Amino acid sequence: TYYNGCLGGICGCRLVKAFQKTYYNDYGGGANEHQSGFNKGTGLGAEIIGTFVLVYNIFSTIDPKRNARDSHVPVLAPLPIGFAVFMVHLATIPVTGTGINPARSFGAAVIYNKVEVDQNTHHAKLVNIPGSYTKSVE
Numbered sequence: 001t002y003y004n005g006c007l008g009g010i011c012g013c014r015l016v017k018a019f020q021k022t023y024y025n026d027y028g029g030g031a032n033e034h035q036s037g038f039n040k041g042t043g044l045g046a047e048i049i050g051t052f053v054l055v056y057n058i059f060s061t062i063d064p065k066r067n068a069r070d071s072h073v074p075v076l077a078p079l080p081i082g083f084a085v086f087m088v089h090l091a092t093i094p095v096t097g098t099g100i101n102p103a104r105s106f107g108a109a110v111i112y113n114k115v116e117v118d119q120n121t122h123h124a125k126l127v128n129i130p131g132s133y134t135k136s137v138e
Contacts, residue, residue, distance in 0.1 A: 008103060008107070031112040032096050
């Protein structure tokens with residue numbers, strides 16, 4: 001379920017960090033963060049809309065109650081799902097790096113654990129949380 005996926009994401013990122021530490025640090029651990037020019041609300045909105053598009057597409061594609069006249073062919077179900085993933089990535093990579101897979105994004109954020117200190121307020125902010133959430137810590 002969801003918790004098992006997040007735990008798997010954490011374990012997988014930890015293994016990558018253990019075996020490929022140089023690449024892991026050079027590329028930011030694969031963690032997502034909102035890009036400059038976009039605020040946190042924009043990042044959160046983009047992730048919510050992108051996740052909704054993907055989940056809605058999956059549920060409508062695999063719905064067993066569809067009529068035969070809807071030309072529902074289960075063998076071809078991966079095509080519209082893959083196209084939805086492609087379109088969401090095109091739309092959200094420039095904003096947040098795309099975090100529509102919460103387990104993958106959460107695992108990378110937990111293991112990378114990047115902390116930035118705001119020089120104006122001297123608050124530490126944990127960044128790279130899925131959907132560009134940030135948490136202030138004093």
